[in-house]
Amino acid sequence: MLIFGIPIQLFSTQIMLGLINGAFYALLSLGLAIIFGLLNIVNFAHGAFYMLGAFAALLLLEHLGINYWVALAVVPLGIGLLGCVIERFILRWIYDLDHLYGMILTFGMGLVIVGIFRNLYGATGLAYSMPAGLQGGYNLGFMYLPASRAFVIVASVLVCLATWIAIEKTRMGSWLRAATEKPQLTEAFGINVPLLVTLTYGFGVALAAFAGVLAAPIFSVNPTMGSDLIIVVFAVVVIGGMGSISGAILTGFMLGLVEGLTKVFWPQASSTVIFVIMAIVLLVRPAGLFGKQA
Amino acid sequence: MPHKQAAETTRQDLAAPLGMSRTHQVVMLLLVALVIAAPFALYPLFVAKLLCFALFALSLNLMLGNLGLLSFGHAAYFGLSSYAAAHAAKIWGFTPEVAILFGVLVALSLGAVIGALAVRRKGIYFAMVTLAFAQMVYFFSLQAPFTGGEDGIQRVPRGELFGLFSLRDDRALYALVGVVFIAGVLALYRITYSPFGQILRAIRDNEARAVSLGYRVNGYKWLAFVLGAGFAGLAGAMKAIAFQLASLTDVYWGMSGEVVLMALIGGMGTFFGPVVGAGLVVWMQNELAGFGAWVTIIQGMVFMLCILAFREGILGTVRQLIGRKL
Amino acid sequence: MPEPSATLMLKVCGLEAWYGESHVLHGVDFDVHEGEVVTLLGRNGAGKSTTLKTIMGMLKRSRGSVKFRGRELCGTSSRHIARAGIAFCPEDRGIYSSLTVEENLLLPPVVAPGGMSVPEIHQLFPNLAERRRSQGTRLSGGEQQMLAIGRILRTGARLLLLDEPTEGLAPVIVQQIGATIRKLKERGYTIILVEQNFHFAATVADRHYVMDHGVVVDMMPNAEIGAHTEKLNGYLGV
Numbered sequence: 001m002l003i004f005g006i007p008i009q010l011f012s013t014q015i016m017l018g019l020i021n022g023a024f025y026a027l028l029s030l031g032l033a034i035i036f037g038l039l040n041i042v043n044f045a046h047g048a049f050y051m052l053g054a055f056a057a058l059l060l061l062e063h064l065g066i067n068y069w070v071a072l073a074v075v076p077l078g079i080g081l082l083g084c085v086i087e088r089f090i091l092r093w094i095y096d097l098d099h100l101y102g103m104i105l106t107f108g109m110g111l112v113i114v115g116i117f118r119n120l121y122g123a124t125g126l127a128y129s130m131p132a133g134l135q136g137g138y139n140l141g142f143m144y145l146p147a148s149r150a151f152v153i154v155a156s157v158l159v160c161l162a163t164w165i166a167i168e169k170t171r172m173g174s175w176l177r178a179a180t181e182k183p184q185l186t187e188a189f190g191i192n193v194p195l196l197v198t199l200t201y202g203f204g205v206a207l208a209a210f211a212g213v214l215a216a217p218i219f220s221v222n223p224t225m226g227s228d229l230i231i232v233v234f235a236v237v238v239i240g241g242m243g244s245i246s247g248a249i250l251t252g253f254m255l256g257l258v259e260g261l262t263k264v265f266w267p268q269a270s271s272t273v274i275f276v277i278m279a280i281v282l283l284v285r286p287a288g289l290f291g292k293q294a
Numbered sequence: 295m296p297h298k299q300a301a302e303t304t305r306q307d308l309a310a311p312l313g314m315s316r317t318h319q320v321v322m323l324l325l326v327a328l329v330i331a332a333p334f335a336l337y338p339l340f341v342a343k344l345l346c347f348a349l350f351a352l353s354l355n356l357m358l359g360n361l362g363l364l365s366f367g368h369a370a371y372f373g374l375s376s377y378a379a380a381h382a383a384k385i386w387g388f389t390p391e392v393a394i395l396f397g398v399l400v401a402l403s404l405g406a407v408i409g410a411l412a413v414r415r416k417g418i419y420f421a422m423v424t425l426a427f428a429q430m431v432y433f434f435s436l437q438a439p440f441t442g443g444e445d446g447i448q449r450v451p452r453g454e455l456f457g458l459f460s461l462r463d464d465r466a467l468y469a470l471v472g473v474v475f476i477a478g479v480l481a482l483y484r485i486t487y488s489p490f491g492q493i494l495r496a497i498r499d500n501e502a503r504a505v506s507l508g509y510r511v512n513g514y515k516w517l518a519f520v521l522g523a524g525f526a527g528l529a530g531a532m533k534a535i536a537f538q539l540a541s542l543t544d545v546y547w548g549m550s551g552e553v554v555l556m557a558l559i560g561g562m563g564t565f566f567g568p569v570v571g572a573g574l575v576v577w578m579q580n581e582l583a584g585f586g587a588w589v590t591i592i593q594g595m596v597f598m599l600c601i602l603a604f605r606e607g608i609l610g611t612v613r614q615l616i617g618r619k620l
Numbered sequence: 621m622p623e624p625s626a627t628l629m630l631k632v633c634g635l636e637a638w639y640g641e642s643h644v645l646h647g648v649d650f651d652v653h654e655g656e657v658v659t660l661l662g663r664n665g666a667g668k669s670t671t672l673k674t675i676m677g678m679l680k681r682s683r684g685s686v687k688f689r690g691r692e693l694c695g696t697s698s699r700h701i702a703r704a705g706i707a708f709c710p711e712d713r714g715i716y717s718s719l720t721v722e723e724n725l726l727l728p729p730v731v732a733p734g735g736m737s738v739p740e741i742h743q744l745f746p747n748l749a750e751r752r753r754s755q756g757t758r759l760s761g762g763e764q765q766m767l768a769i770g771r772i773l774r775t776g777a778r779l780l781l782l783d784e785p786t787e788g789l790a791p792v793i794v795q796q797i798g799a800t801i802r803k804l805k806e807r808g809y810t811i812i813l814v815e816q817n818f819h820f821a822a823t824v825a826d827r828h829y830v831m832d833h834g835v836v837v838d839m840m841p842n843a844e845i846g847a848h849t850e851k852l853n854g855y856l857g858v
Contacts, residue, residue: 108597115590189728190702
């Protein structure tokens with residue numbers, strides 16, 4: 001069967017791949033948006049934490065026999081803790097400065113982290129064996145859906161949704177929203193805003209690490225896996241506008257889908273289509289699709 | 295970003311040529327002397343490389359130091375111009391000065407287009423946008439047939455300057471690079487310390503006020519952006535002819551990051567700072583060439599240390615010590 | 621109306637403060653007894669709001685003494701000051717647009733027992749119960765002021781700092797706020813009020829301090845305001 005002259009199998013496979021990419025874009029831009037909202041820092045090290053998550057899962061498996069499912073819970077916690085330490089001892093010094101300093105600082109941090117791992121593991125990818133529960137797949141008739149791929153999409157949607165609910169609908173989420181909007185007044189009510197900041201950075205990078213664990217069995221684990229990806233994520237957040245949590249999630253999935261569709265009809269353009277969209281958005285709506293007009 | 299400059303009035307010494315202050319005259323003369331003398335003490339091609347990157351870093355600092363806007367994808371103009379000049383010299387057989395000019399034109403055009411879109415955002419968004427566009431240029435370079443993909447354009451002929459002077463001898467080439475570098479520095483100096491430059495700094499210090507005074511702020515930003523791209527292109531085109539190679543490294547975001555490091559470590563708030571920074575970074579890369587990924591780690595740590603403890607950069611600190619602008 | 625006790629609740633001595641390089645408070649001295657309502661009067665730029673903010677620890681650079689129930693607070697972070705039992709209601713009301721009315725109300729944590737419960741606050745300000753799920757900033761100015769006051773009543777703080785609560789509000793709402801402040805006084809709250817409108821101030825306060833150029837220049841018991849109207853007008857530049 002053909003859709004727009006394309007065999008339905010190819011079409012739906014590309015949609016699936018697009019949704020997978022979108023799943024990662026969503027998780028990563030969500031973390032970036034949360035960190036930026038409260039800390040006013042664009043976390044250029046975000047790709048490095050994504051990579052750390054994947055490596056942590058790999059190393060835990062190889063050296064401690066800790067399986068994928070446990071890693072999904074444990075790795076984000078560990079990396080999140082690392083993020084808290086980094087915020088407390090490094091990032092805290094630059095809050096009073098222009099935003100650009102934060103950007104350059106986290107950029108340097110990313111270089112250090114990636115450099116260390118490149119030193120230890122070289123540039124070639126390492127394989128993470130597919131966990132038992134995710135092998136095989138489902139024959140849907142018009143396509144074959146591998147279980148692992150379906151899991152990535154579902155897991156990402158669930159985590160994004162849970163994060164959104166936590167921020168928009170809970171008491172603690174209201175503290176975060178309040179501290180993001182008026183940090184000084186919020187502290188004057190007795191809320192420990194500095195602690196909130198630390199935990200928020202930790203949570204943001206934990207999301208990146210979670211994405212890394214998800215990525216391990218699907219993409220190969222290598223030190224530079226986050227470096228090129230993060231630049232696409234930057235384009236995603238420029239398109240979505242970094243002020244909105246739901247915007248980051250929706251834009252991430254949408255753009256992944258667009259990328260996937262582009263691969264069907266015009267493969268060579270697929271690596272640049274998101275940037276082209278960014279250019280258009282900048283012309284038409286500079287604040288971003290979901291952003292508030294500055 | 296350097297706020298202290300806002301309070302300092304730029305006292306132009308009217309007697310000096312180009313309106314240079316006494317300190318600047320001294321530094322400029324020192325620079326010219328170094329450019330002339332260096333190839334006798336160091337390997338000429340190494341100094342040529344240094345001069346190309348120094349010009350590249352100066353071009354970045356035009357926007358960064360005067361407007362506080364960080365073009366985080368500056369390699370796009372450097373690299374694409376490099377490809378253009380290489381292609382012009384090798385495939386079309388242009389003489390080197392025409393090839394370089396062609397490269398600069400390509401860089402100016404790219405800068406005009408990207409700049410028009412990028413200045414619609416401010417601060418961090420601006421930096422992220424420029425980085426994203428540069429990545430587009432990278433992907434284009436990766437896929438376009440004429441760039442030679444992973445191999446790049448190799449064995450670019452040095453050719454004969456104006457059809458008369460062969461550049462095959464490293465010293466002849468160095469003479470060209472040296473002259474173009476000095477001319478570039480003087481031009482950038484003139485631009486920086488002109489009414490145009492003053493308006494840029496006024497926009498940096500209080501954009502709302504500049505708007506209320508009637509200045510078309512985005513137009514000024516765009517023009518500064520295009521100029522910055524043009525000088526980056528000049529550096530890139532020269533590099534392609536001098537080293538007879540244009541490759542993906544030149545358009546990669548790592549290159550964009552490196553040039554930021556040069557400006558930062560040399561002193562973003564000074565005019566000559568990026569030259570010092572470029573010298574340091576190029577030297578450091580040379581020394582660490584055999585150490586693989588250590589270069590990245592050390593670069594990253596230098597970035598972090600500079601931000602945390604050494605924001606003024608080398609010349610910025612010197613300036614604080616001697617009390618005069620550099 | 622219960623007489624304010626003689627217990628000193630807040631003693632401010634030689635308080636100085638800076639906004640960046642700008643020296644805005646040059647040695648503020650005043651005190652407040654438990655159960656009193658005291659106002660800081662003065663023209664624009666006299667330093668009244670700055671004084672409240674400095675007491676609350678919201679200015680980066682300050683010097684001097686702020687003793688709350690005998691405990692020195694100058695130099696501590698604003699969240700420790702809040703937890704000591706002082707609550708602040710800012711001039712622009714500080715209602716969060718990213719929170720609902722109910723979330724705004726529940727935001728400030730309880731710092732001491734004895735604060736009002738949410739039903740009690742809803743009784744005091746029925747509008748807040750009706751509009752619970754609205755976005756905080758969709759309320760009218762008067763309702764936002766009620767919300768700003770209501771949320772700090774929940775915390776259990778006994779010293780309330782109110783920065784120009786009647787600014788920009790219609791006379792009918794101003795009267796309501798006056799009534800609310802008098803009710804709070806009956807319940808034993810201690811209140812420092814910053815006001816430009818001294819007619820309103822006279823309807824609620826026990827004493828008035830006048831500020832000018834970052835210092836306290838005069839103090840008047842409420843009873844004497846009538847006699848000193850001209851002097852007061854002079855201070856306020858009316």
